[in-house]
Amino acid sequence: MKKTKELLDFEATFHSEVYEIVAATGEIHWTSVAITEDCSILTIDIFNSKRTDTDRPHFYRTVLYHVGDTKKLQELQKEMLPLSLYRLNVRDNGSSFLLIDLVEKDVQDEDLNESMSFIERINTIQDQTFGDLVLTNTNEVYKTKIDWMGRSVTLYLDWEFEGTDTELQDLLETAHQIYANKQSWDERVRKFAAEYLQQQSYDEWPIQKEENEAEKEQTVKTFIKYLLPETILIYPDGQFEIWFQTNWLIGSISLKASLQDGPLLIDMEKKEEDMYM
Numbered sequence: 001m002k003k004t005k006e007l008l009d010f011e012a013t014f015h016s017e018v019y020e021i022v023a024a025t026g027e028i029h030w031t032s033v034a035i036t037e038d039c040s041i042l043t044i045d046i047f048n049s050k051r052t053d054t055d056r057p058h059f060y061r062t063v064l065y066h067v068g069d070t071k072k073l074q075e076l077q078k079e080m081l082p083l084s085l086y087r088l089n090v091r092d093n094g095s096s097f098l099l100i101d102l103v104e105k106d107v108q109d110e111d112l113n114e115s116m117s118f119i120e121r122i123n124t125i126q127d128q129t130f131g132d133l134v135l136t137n138t139n140e141v142y143k144t145k146i147d148w149m150g151r152s153v154t155l156y157l158d159w160e161f162e163g164t165d166t167e168l169q170d171l172l173e174t175a176h177q178i179y180a181n182k183q184s185w186d187e188r189v190r191k192f193a194a195e196y197l198q199q200q201s202y203d204e205w206p207i208q209k210e211e212n213e214a215e216k217e218q219t220v221k222t223f224i225k226y227l228l229p230e231t232i233l234i235y236p237d238g239q240f241e242i243w244f245q246t247n248w249l250i251g252s253i254s255l256k257a258s259l260q261d262g263p264l265l266i267d268m269e270k271k272e273e274d275m276y277m
Helices: 003-012 069-078 111-121 167-180 182-199 213-225 271-276
Strands: 018-025 033-036 039-047 048-051 062-068 084-092 096-105 122-126 131-135 141-148 149-160 229-232 239-244 253-257 260-267
Touching: 003 131, 018 039, 018 111, 018 229, 039 069, 039 149, 039 260, 062 069, 062 167, 069 096, 069 239, 084 182, 141 229, 149 167, 167 182, 167 229, 167 239, 182 213, 182 229, 182 253
Parallel strands: 062 096, 149 229
Antiparallel strands: 018 048, 018 084, 033 039, 039 062, 084 096, 122 131, 131 141, 141 149, 229 239, 239 253, 253 260
């Protein structure tokens, strides 16, 4: 294949030395981006990998890139499967790899096979309330969709791969407590956020400054109407965060809370383009 300028520029970001690694793919994402008619880039998330030429730690997360023609790309898509081990020729860019060639598949490696078995075991949690919570490709959060006051909301459990089963159970218990009282929590967090917004004096908000308590109350009601929960992140120790749907009035806003203390803190980022969403 003729080396195009785009391909040469891409390869130039990687070191020239080619060596072997044993790679364990936790989840593969085939995102082919065509550079030319003869060349595409393939991105694969690697859960962990082992270099054979160094004492570099065996387990870490990185990204693997592949540059090749369309036919070879299609062949790789058929050969490489999630939760499998492969011996690869690569170039190193420090935190990521450029794939040169797939040397061997179904590699036997005791350490990596043990890790992959563990990933497969914990990949999905089956919960009576939430259904299936799937471990994301970053292996840091479990994710599912839940019904929240008639709205579809994304629920995340902030559990790292190194965490224990006990920590994971604590996150689930927090999620269950919130969900069991979702109407109360929905009213509390939206009111808290609306009152916070009402007290702010952002000139770009298309609402006049209130002159009396009745007008202030009406402003709070207006904000409540636009504060629609979209994402709930569950953290350890009963902590959680709710992200509201970004819209033309409130911009981007989230609220931190805890089971013990209720709503605690608002974090907001109102961008100019939000005014026209």
